[in-house]
Structures are given as structure tokens and as C-alpha cells.
Amino acid sequence: MRKFFYKRKLDEIEEKARPIHINSYRQLVWAKFKSHKLAVLGAVMLVAVVIFTLIGPLFIDVGYEDMDFSNLFSPPFTEGHLFGTDELGHDVLVRVMYGGRISLFVGFASAVITTLIGTAVGLFSGFYGGLVDRFLMRFVDVMLSIPMFPILITLTLVFGSGISNIILVLTVFGWMGVSRLVRGLVLSIRETEYVMSAKAMGVRNVRIILRHVLPNVVPIVIVSATLNMSYAILAESSLSYLGLGIQPPMPSWGNMLQRAMNYILGTTTGVNPWWLTVFPGFFIFITVLNVNFLGDGLRDALDPKFVSES
Amino acid sequence: MERILEVDNLKISFKTQLGRITPLDGVSFSLSKGETLGIVGESGCGKTITAFSIMRLLPKNSFLGEDTRIAFRGKDISTLGKEELQRIRGKSISMVFQEPMTSLNPLYTIGWQISEVYRLHEGLSEEEAMTRSVEMLRLVGIPEPKKRVTEFPHQLSGGMRQRVMIAMALACSPEVLIADEPTTALDVTIQAQVLELMNELKDKFSTATIIITHDLGVIAEMCDRVLVMYAGQIVESGGIFDIFDSPMHPYTKGLINSIPKIEISKKEQRKLNVISGYVPHPSSFPEGCRFRPRCSVAFDRCLEKPPLIDFENGHSVRCWLFERNDR
Numbered sequence: 235m236r237k238f239f240y241k242r243k244l245d246e247i248e249e250k251a252r253p254i255h256i257n258s259y260r261q262l263v264w265a266k267f268k269s270h271k272l273a274v275l276g277a278v279m280l281v282a283v284v285i286f287t288l289i290g291p292l293f294i295d296v297g298y299e300d301m302d303f304s305n306l307f308s309p310p311f312t313e314g315h316l317f318g319t320d321e322l323g324h325d326v327l328v329r330v331m332y333g334g335r336i337s338l339f340v341g342f343a344s345a346v347i348t349t350l351i352g353t354a355v356g357l358f359s360g361f362y363g364g365l366v367d368r369f370l371m372r373f374v375d376v377m378l379s380i381p382m383f384p385i386l387i388t389l390t391l392v393f394g395s396g397i398s399n400i401i402l403v404l405t406v407f408g409w410m411g412v413s414r415l416v417r418g419l420v421l422s423i424r425e426t427e428y429v430m431s432a433k434a435m436g437v438r439n440v441r442i443i444l445r446h447v448l449p450n451v452v453p454i455v456i457v458s459a460t461l462n463m464s465y466a467i468l469a470e471s472s473l474s475y476l477g478l479g480i481q482p483p484m485p486s487w488g489n490m491l492q493r494a495m496n497y498i499l500g501t502t503t504g505v506n507p508w509w510l511t512v513f514p515g516f517f518i519f520i521t522v523l524n525v526n527f528l529g530d531g532l533r534d535a536l537d538p539k540f541v542s543e544s
Numbered sequence: 545m546e547r548i549l550e551v552d553n554l555k556i557s558f559k560t561q562l563g564r565i566t567p568l569d570g571v572s573f574s575l576s577k578g579e580t581l582g583i584v585g586e587s588g589c590g591k592t593i594t595a596f597s598i599m600r601l602l603p604k605n606s607f608l609g610e611d612t613r614i615a616f617r618g619k620d621i622s623t624l625g626k627e628e629l630q631r632i633r634g635k636s637i638s639m640v641f642q643e644p645m646t647s648l649n650p651l652y653t654i655g656w657q658i659s660e661v662y663r664l665h666e667g668l669s670e671e672e673a674m675t676r677s678v679e680m681l682r683l684v685g686i687p688e689p690k691k692r693v694t695e696f697p698h699q700l701s702g703g704m705r706q707r708v709m710i711a712m713a714l715a716c717s718p719e720v721l722i723a724d725e726p727t728t729a730l731d732v733t734i735q736a737q738v739l740e741l742m743n744e745l746k747d748k749f750s751t752a753t754i755i756i757t758h759d760l761g762v763i764a765e766m767c768d769r770v771l772v773m774y775a776g777q778i779v780e781s782g783g784i785f786d787i788f789d790s791p792m793h794p795y796t797k798g799l800i801n802s803i804p805k806i807e808i809s810k811k812e813q814r815k816l817n818v819i820s821g822y823v824p825h826p827s828s829f830p831e832g833c834r835f836r837p838r839c840s841v842a843f844d845r846c847l848e849k850p851p852l853i854d855f856e857n858g859h860s861v862r863c864w865l866f867e868r869n870d871r
Contacts, residue, residue, distance in 0.1 A: 259653065364604065427647040434599050434641075435661050435712065436633035445660075449651045538696045539650060 259538070266535040273531020276524040283521055287334030296325050298332040299483045307497075307505045318509040321497065324483075326490075330513050333485035338521065340397060340470050340486070344404040345463035351405065352412025353448075353455055359413065360420025361443050371417070374410045382407050390478040397480065400473055404466050412458055419451045453533040460529030464522035490514040548752050549575040549598070549616055549637075549720050555609025556597055560827075567826035568593050568776045569609075575720065580746060580753045582767035582784075584760060584799070588823045590776040591756045595722045598754075599639055600629055616720070635665040638713040642725040644705035648697035654681070654708050655693025661715040680711040685741055703734035707741065714745055721746075722754045727762060739765050760803055764788065769858075772796045775824055775834040778852065782859030792861040794839050795819070833864065841865065 267273055302315070302323040310318040310326075317326035359370040386403060393399050423429060424447065432446050471488020473479035480486040482493065494510035501507065554571040557564050568590045575581050583591050596602050598614055600622070614622040621632060641647045648657060658680055659673030668676065674693065681689035684707040697705060706726065713721055726742065727735040743766060746753050755766055763770055763784070770787045772780040772795065780793040791797045798819040821838040824830060830837055832847040839846065845864040853867065854860040 259651070259656075427641050427643050428649040430601060431639070431641055431647045431709070431712075432649070432660075433601055434633055434639040436630040436635060436664060437660070438630060446649055450649075537651075539698045 262538060263535045267531055270531040270534060272527045273535070276527030276531065279520060279524040280528060283334065283517065283524075284338065287331050287338060290331040291328060294325075294328055294331075296328050298324065298329050298485050300325070300328075307501060307503070307507050309507075310509050317513045318507070320493070320507070320510055321501070324485075326509060326513055329485040329490060330487070330517055333487045333490055333514065334517060336397060336480055336484070337467050337470060337487040337518070340400055340404070340480075341463045341467040341521075344401045344408065344466040345459050347401065347405040348408040348462050348466075349412055349455060349459040352409040353416050353451070355409065355413040356416025356418075357420055357443055357448060357451070360417040361424055361439070361447060363421075363424075367417070370413075374413055377407070377410050380407075386473065386478050395478050395481055400470055400479055403473070403478065404469055408462065408466070412455065412462070415458055416451050416455060419454060420447055423447050423450050449536075453536045456532050456536070457529045460525045463525050467518055467522065487514040487518050491518075546577045547574050548577055550613070550618075551594075551598065552613040552615070553609065553611050554594065554597060554614065555612050556593055556602065557607045557609070558603075558826075559605045559607070562827045565826040566776070568597070571773070571776075571778055573771055573778070573781065575752045575754065577719075577752055578746075578750045579769065580755060580767045582763040582770045583754060583756045583773060584758060584763050584770060585773035586758060586823050588825075589773045591758075591773055592724055594773075595639065595724045595754065595756055598722060599633060599637065600624075601639075631665075634661055634713075634718070635716045636718055637720040637722065638716070638718040640706070640709050640713045640721065640723040640726045643729055644702050644709055645729065647709055648705060650697055653694050653696055654700070658693075658708070658712050658715055661712055665716045676715070677711075680715055681708070683745070684708070684711045684714075685737075686711075702730055703738060706730060706734075706738055710738070710742065710745070714749060714751070717749045718751060720754070721751045722756070724756045725758070726755070728757070728759070735762075742766065760788075760799060772799070775829055776826060777834060777862060779835065779863070780859075780861045782855075783857055786857060786859045792855075792859070792866055793835075793863050794841055794865075795835050833862075 302313075302319060302325070304323075305313055305315060305319045306321060306323050308315055308319045310316060312318065315325050315327070317330060319325055320329075355370055355374075359367045385407075389399065389403060429442060429446055432442050437446070467487065470479055470486060471491055474481070474486065474489035474492055480489050482489060491511060491514050494507070494514070497507050497510060499506075551574065552572050554568060555566065556568040557566040571590070571594060573581065583594060585591055593602070597606075597608070598621075608622055612622055613620055616632065616637065621629070624632070648654070655674055655677050658677035659668075659670065662668045662673035662676050663670070666673075678689045678693055681692055686692050686704060686707055692700070692704075697708075700708065706729075710726075713723075723742065727738050730738060739762060742753070745751070753766075755762065757763060767784050769783055770781065771778050772787070772793065774795050780787065780791070780796045787796060788800065791800055798817075801817040802819060804816055819838055824834065824837070833839070833842070833850050836842045836846040843864070845867075848864070850862050850864050850867075852860050852862045855866075
């Protein structure tokens with residue numbers, strides 16, 4: 235009887251202790267990502283925000299330019315204006331949806347492009363070193379020393395404002411940080427024994443950079459990309475303020491906030507329209523937060539050595 | 545015997561802030577098929593640089609001497625272009641590094657890393673390469689190789705990782721294997737296992753091996769011939785028995801004397817014999833014989849550069865004590 239009991243117990247233990255069979259890096263990453271609760275939450279929330287901005291307007295028969303003159307500065311939940319209206323009677327809910335499309339696109343596109351350029355420059359500069367490195371890093375210094383806003387104003391005059399110009403400006407002035415970060419990492423990775431050993435195996439330089447060095451910087455680059463995305467969403471709003479950003483009546487979360495700032499202390503009629511700042515602000519907040527959750531989760535999942543405590 | 549690798553007058557200089565330094569000067573040796581050559585010496589005497597220069601892994605600020613010739617199968621590889629060099633590295637000449645803990649890329653499975661060698665040099669498909677990797681892991685004595693190929697370096701112990709490194713190095717059955725302190729980072733029992741494995745595989749693949757170490761025990765276990773290096777020069781070379789039974793150079797004698805012995809009876813012998821002083825930095829090698837400042841039997845003649853003096857059986861020594869007057 236006792237023997238049987240122990241036998242069963244042992245089977246149970248074995249059943250529990252049996253390792254998950256992981257055959258590839260991809261499966262490992264996926265398994266670890268799934269077990270990272272915040273990251274999954276971040277991904278779900280981001281998808282929700284994207285769906286909200288893309289599909290939301292289909293259900294509401296109001297455009298972002300449509301004005302309801304009988305309802306200026308009306309608070310949330312009045313006459314079908316779920317998020318209230320602004321000084322021109324625009325529906326805030328609709329504008330948050332349309333604005334989200336633009337803000338998310340600007341943020342995502344400029345984060346991706348910045349990261350790609352920065353990583354490429356950093357990899358090249360750090361791996362080859364010498365003259366290449368010196369030239370590229372001095373160029374980075376030059377770019378960093380150029381004050382951004384005068385250039386922006388000039389660019390607006392020359393090219394006019396628009397989504398593509400915002401992305402262009404944010405990337406042209408945004409890739410240097412990533413490239414310095416990546417270069418620093420590459421400098422240390424290039425001296426590791428596994429890179430040396432790959433060389434001794436006859437692996438070509440290009441392949442060493444792409445297959446041995448790059449994957450080792452990816453976890454950190456991903457985190458910096460998520461931070462860049464938050465930065466871009468916020469930077470777009472300050473650009474709007476200068477007139478280079480998205481111009482009204484087209485909404486973006488940034489320019490909605492900028493315009494709401496005029497009424498932050500209350501309007502002349504004595505209304506305090508908090509809903510003008512709270513809703514776009516809230517969406518910027520959850521987007522940035524969840525992008526960072528997602529980035530953290532990705533970083534941990536991509537590092538095979540990292541085992542979560544849970 | 546067929547000579548696979550001939551290194552002739554190997555001289556390497558570096559351009560540094562201290563000016564031009566030459567840590568390796570006039571090193572010549574050759575390696576025959578199936579032979580094991582040991583290179584022994586203290587830290588900083590040029591062993592690793594010798595190995596790296598054969599693989600051309602030295603940093604960009606290094607220069608090879610003008611009359612240096614490194615011939616692999618009669619062809620000078622010191623002037624080869626990138627493409628040709630990459631074809632030789634890992635396929636004909638491969639290398640095992642000192643640190644098994646960091647020599648594997650932490651982001652890839654063991655299997656991926658071994659099969660990379662097959663994919664590069666033999667153009668195998670992913671599946672074939674993986675099958676061969678499993679075979680190779682079995683050969684180096686890793687239990688459950690099918691399971692191990694899917695594991696990451698951090699899941700393996702140091703000894704296991706060194707076995708994986710050996711598997712990678714021997715994957716394409718290279719003709720020359722250079723092992724740079726292959727067992728230094730391992731504990732003694734694992735050391736013995738790895739050495740045994742290397743001995744076994746060396747015979748199986750008839751690979752000519754260069755073992756770089758500062759452990760005379762490893763040399764005694766593995767090698768047919770020994771080069772004793774000091775301050776960037778060969779000070780003595782010869783067959784394993786010649787070196788251990790009748791060392792000639794004071795440095796070699798010192799090295800052998802400083803092996804700790806267990807059977808010590810007399811009290812005054814209990815202290816470990818050492819060679820006093822340090823290896824000089826390459827920027828300030830002494831004039832004449834480079835071992836002179838540390839040598840207990842140095843005399844006037846040592847202020848001149850000693851030549852390498854040859855004896856029978858290929859035993860040679862760089863010391864004025866053995867100058868023969870018949871020349």
C-alpha cells in the first residue's frame with residue numbers, strides 16, 4: 235500500500251518536473267513571452283487601442299470636422315457626445331479616434347525608422363572601429379549639436395507641414411541616441427570570445443554582424459525603441475505647437491492637448507473643460523505605458539538566460 | 545613525415561602608444577601530420593599571439609615581419625585574401641579557445657552553433673547539418689546529444705561547453721587544430737577528461753595539434769614535441785622526453801623544477817621552487833639574452849644575443865652555455 239502510494243507520488247512529481255520541450259529559439263521566446271503577464275497585458279491593450287482608433291469611427295456617423303454649434307464645451311455624456319465637445323463643437327470621442335490613428339502612426343513609424351537607422355550606424359561603427367567609427371561618431375556629434383527647433387521652423391517654411399514631414403524630422407533628429415547606445419554595446423560584444431571563435435570558424439564579417447552581434451543588442455534596442463515611440467508621440471505634440479505638426483482641423487492626440495491648454499484654467503464663460511485634456515492625455519498615457527510593458531516583456535523573452543521569478 | 549604547417553621566422557609587431565613593440569620575434573617551427581606540438585611558457589611570453597597569428601586573428605594594429613612565412617601545405621597563408629582565409633579557417637585549421645564559458649554565443653542553441661560550421665564549409669542543409677551536429681556531440685562524449693542540441697550554452701557546465709567547442713573545432717575534420725589553453729578554465733578532473741577526449745579524437749581524425757599551455761602536466765600528457773617560449777622567442781625545443789629528462793636551458797630547468805612534488809621529505813625542500821622575477825614587457829626586452837636578468841647562471845657572454853643551437857634529435861636551445869667550440 236505504502237509502496238503504491240510512493241509510486242504514485244513519484245509519478246506525479248515526474249509529471250510535474252518534466253521539462254517543456256522547446257525545440258527552437260522562437261518557441262522559447264513565445265513561451266516566455268506568454269508567461270510574462272504585463273507584456274501580454276501590454277500587447278492586448280495596444281491591440282485594443284489600435285482597434286478602437288481604426289474601427290471606432292465606422293460606428294459613429296460624425297466626422298472629425300463636423301461641428302455641433304448647439305453644444306460648445308459640453309461635458310461628457312451630453313446629447314450623444316460621450317467624451318463631450320470642444321470650443322467649436324467637435325465631438326471629442328471622434329477626434330480621439332482619428333487623432334489616435336495619426337499619433338500611433340507617427341509614433342510607430344518614427345520609432346521603427348529611428349531604430350533601424352541608429353542600429354545600422356551603431357553596428358557598423360562599433361564593429362569596424364577605426365576611421366569608420368571616428369567619422370560616424372563625429373557625424374553623430376554634429377547632428378546632436380544642431381539645435382532642432384530653428385531647423386524645424388526653416389523646414390516648415392520650405393516643405394510645409396504634414397505627417398510625412400513630422401516623421402522625417404523626428405527620424406533625422408532622433409537616430410543618434412540609438413546609434414551611440416548600439417555602438418557601445420557592439421564595442422564590448424566584438425571583443426567577446428564567441429565573436430573571435432566565429433571568426434576562427436571562418437564566418438564572414440557581415441554574417442558575424444548580423445547573426446552574432448545584432449541578436450545580442452536586440453533586447454536593449456527594443457527597449458530603446460519603445461521609449462522612442464513614447465517620445466515621438468509626445469514630440470509630435472510640441473511640433474504641432476510650432477506649426478510643423480498636424481494642423482487643425484485634422485486632430486492628433488498631441489494637438490488636441492495643445493489646443494486644450496488654452497482652456498486649462500477655464501473658459502471666459504466659466505466652464506472648466508477637463509475632458510479636453512483628460513481623454514487625449516489618457517490615451518497617450520495608456521499607449522506609452524503599454525508599449526513599455528510590451529518592450530520589457532520582449533526584452534526578457536528574447537534573452538535565453540532570463541528566467542522569470544514567477 | 546608530411547609537413548602540414550611550417551612557420552618560418554614569425555615576427556609580429558604592434559603599433560601602440562608606447563611606440564612599436566615586437567612581442568614575437570623569430571619563431572620558427574613545423575608541424576607534421578598527426579603530430580602534437582606543445583607550446584609552453586609563462587603568461588605574456590607570446591604563446592597566444594603565436595596561435596592567433598596562424599589564424600590571422602590579431603587586431604588591426606599588428607604587423608607581420610617581412611620575411612615571415614606561414615605555410616600550410618606548402619602555401620603561404622600569411623598573405624591570403626579574406627575569402628581564401630575564410631575557407632581555411634574552421635575547415636582546414638581550427639581553434640579551441642581558453643574560456644569555454646564565453647566562447648559560445650549565448651543566444652543560439654548548441655546545435656545551431658555547431659551546424660553553422662557545416663553550413664558554412666560544407667554547404668549542408670539545416671537538417672543535415674543538425675544530424676551531423678548530433679553525431680559530433682555524441683563523438684565528444686556528451687550524453688543525450690539529441691536533447692543537448694536544443695539547449696543553450698548557459699544550460700551546460702564548463703566541461704560540457706569545452707566539449708562543444710572541441711566538437712565545433714573538429715566538425716569539418718580539420719588538418720590542424722590549435723588549442724589555446726583548452727583546459728585552463730576547467731577543474732582538474734574535467735581537465736583530465738577533456739585531455740583524454742582530445743587525445744582520442746586526435747588519433748581518430750589524425751589531426752595535427754598545437755597545444756598552448758602553461759601547464760607542463762598537460763604537455764607531458766599530450767605532446768610529441770615541445771617548444772619552450774620565453775619573451776617572444778623559442779628558448780628550447782625538442783622531443784617530449786628530451787625536454788623532460790634532460791632540459792638544457794636554465795628557463796626550462798626552472799619551469800620543471802617549479803612543478804610541485806608530493807614526495808617531499810626534507811624540511812628545506814618544502815618550499816616551492818620558483819623562477820624569481822617576471823616576464824619583461826615587450827617594450828623593454830633586455831639586451832642580449834632575454835632571460836639574463838632572471839637567470840641564476842648568467843655570465844658575461846649573455847650580454848650578446850644567443851643563437852638557437854641545434855643538437856641531435858632536433859633538440860635545440862638558445863643559450864650560450866651550450867655553445868660548441870667546434871664551429
